[in-house]
Amino acid sequence: MLFSASFRRFMCPCNNVRKLCSTLSPKEVEVTLEAKSDAPIIPPRELQYPPLYQKPRQAWVENFNKLEEEKLAIVDLHPDIFGVHPRIDIIHRNVLWQIKYRFVSFAHTKTRAEVRGGGRKPWPQKGLGKARHGSIRSPLWKGGGRAHGPRSPTTHFFMLPYYLRVLGLTTTLSVKLAQDDIHIVDSLDIPTDDPKYIEDLVESRNWGPAVLIVDESDLMPKNITLATDAIPHINLMPPYGLNVYSMLKHDTLVLTLAAVNAIEEKLLLSLHRNDGIHTNKKYRVDHV
Amino acid sequence: MNTLAVTANVLRSYVSPFLTSTGNLFRKTALRYRYHADKVAAGPLLRRYGYKEKILQGGTLPRITSGRKLPMPDYRPRNVWSSKRALFGQNDYIDILGNPDLHPTRILYNLPSWIRGVRGNEYQVLLRKRKMCYEVLNRTRPSKWRELEKRIKYLYRFLNRKTKTGASRQ
Numbered sequence: 001m002l003f004s005a006s007f008r009r010f011m012c013p014c015n016n017v018r019k020l021c022s023t024l025s026p027k028e029v030e031v032t033l034e035a036k037s038d039a040p041i042i043p044p045r046e047l048q049y050p051p052l053y054q055k056p057r058q059a060w061v062e063n064f065n066k067l068e069e070e071k072l073a074i075v076d077l078h079p080d081i082f083g084v085h086p087r088i089d090i091i092h093r094n095v096l097w098q099i100k101y102r103f104v105s106f107a108h109t110k111t112r113a114e115v116r117g118g119g120r121k122p123w124p125q126k127g128l129g130k131a132r133h134g135s136i137r138s139p140l141w142k143g144g145g146r147a148h149g150p151r152s153p154t155t156h157f158f159m160l161p162y163y164l165r166v167l168g169l170t171t172t173l174s175v176k177l178a179q180d181d182i183h184i185v186d187s188l189d190i191p192t193d194d195p196k197y198i199e200d201l202v203e204s205r206n207w208g209p210a211v212l213i214v215d216e217s218d219l220m221p222k223n224i225t226l227a228t229d230a231i232p233h234i235n236l237m238p239p240y241g242l243n244v245y246s247m248l249k250h251d252t253l254v255l256t257l258a259a260v261n262a263i264e265e266k267l268l269l270s271l272h273r274n275d276g277i278h279t280n281k282k283y284r285v286d287h288v
Numbered sequence: 289m290n291t292l293a294v295t296a297n298v299l300r301s302y303v304s305p306f307l308t309s310t311g312n313l314f315r316k317t318a319l320r321y322r323y324h325a326d327k328v329a330a331g332p333l334l335r336r337y338g339y340k341e342k343i344l345q346g347g348t349l350p351r352i353t354s355g356r357k358l359p360m361p362d363y364r365p366r367n368v369w370s371s372k373r374a375l376f377g378q379n380d381y382i383d384i385l386g387n388p389d390l391h392p393t394r395i396l397y398n399l400p401s402w403i404r405g406v407r408g409n410e411y412q413v414l415l416r417k418r419k420m421c422y423e424v425l426n427r428t429r430p431s432k433w434r435e436l437e438k439r440i441k442y443l444y445r446f447l448n449r450k451t452k453t454g455a456s457r458q
Contacts, residue, residue, distance in 0.1 A: 104399055267385075
């Protein structure tokens with residue numbers, strides 16, 4: 001269910017930008033960008049570890065403080081993060097890891113030693129014509145213990161390799177961008193703390209019912225915190241909380257420009273570090 | 289056996305009860321059809337004449353109209369957007385996107401501390417529990433502690449004397 005909703009189509013974002021620009025003549029484009037004087041000026045993004053062999057992906061920066069949609073600028077996105085080949089199997093492995101690694105089964109059955117009673121031999125071995133038994137709590141008896149039942153707690157912990165998780169994040173971001181499910185926003189300052197404002201905004205911009213909003217830090221502006229608190233399917237998250245499962249569960253991912261910078265910085269560091277030998281070591285409990 | 293043609297397509301043959309070897313004293317008539325389609329059109333042969341089937345073969349199920357509901361729980365759809373489910377998986381990549389020294393097992397606060405990041409069979413898990421929960425269990429839960437010790441002793445004997453170890457790597 002989680003996958004069928006997301007992977008309906010795969011479209012390059014550059015096509016969208018080109019289609020949009022092709023309908024306007026160059027003069028019209030200049031006029032529309034200069035007309036908004038009150039909009040914040042967003043400088044072009046410089047990419048760390050500039051890509052040598054690939055063109056950067058691009059996305060619009062939109063406004064969040066008004067219901068009407070205003071496109072403020074186009075920013076470059078690093079192709080190693082937002083332009084990775086869509087490996088659905090990697091995404092699948094990451095999602096399964098997130099579900100399973102923290103799962104502990106607390107199912108428990110008592111063995112014949114733990115069930116109350118059953119210490120005495122119920123009747124003599126021979127002479128009665130009854131079957132021979134040593135205890136009324138053996139697994140053969142009703143009310144007896146379970147020989148090989150579940151024993152709590154049973155863990156299903158395992159760790160995915162570090163770079164497989166990095167690849168999971170980059171692949172999911174790329175898939176989201178390719179399917180037009182990422183929207184970059186300049187900031188999260190909204191005029192009211194009314195939940196209706198956010199609902200109308202999401203509805204008018206066709207942002208999908210569930211929205212995940214990621215900002216630069218875990219402290220967010222007051223208005224948006226109060227507004228999204230009342231709506232269960234619109235959630236706020238800090239950049240370190242981003243994960244494959246949440247990105248797939250929510251239809252739309254809204255990132256602030258600062259969050260994009262933070263995420264790109266961390267992921268590019270993971271991809272370009274040269275001291276990653278310890279990341280590939282086997283996980284040993286109590287050694288972290 | 290004398291055969292008389294009643295109609296062109298239905299033949300009845302009368303079997304004389306006196307000439308059969310079974311010694312049946314009643315008259316028997318065997319109905320035969322010239323064409324298979326007529327036989328099919330006539331329907332299946334009626335057997336067990338007078339028997340009334342008491343099994344429900346079709347139609348709506350009978351309802352008890354006393355007003356009591358069936359002993360089945362009402363369906364309550366799960367709230368997919370409860371706070372636990374909405375934010376499931378948050379911080380799983382904290383060592384990549386946040387502090388690199390913080391392993392995701394260290395923030396599994398809903399689990400007992402001794403079970404975070406543990407993988408092993410029951411014996412290994414119980415040994416760890418005994419090591420880490422001694423102060424709490426020994427004094428406050430004496431029965432549980434006794435059961436734990438018994439289980440560890442049993443598993444030691446069972447695993448070392450009744451089971452083979454895993455295949456060697458050589």
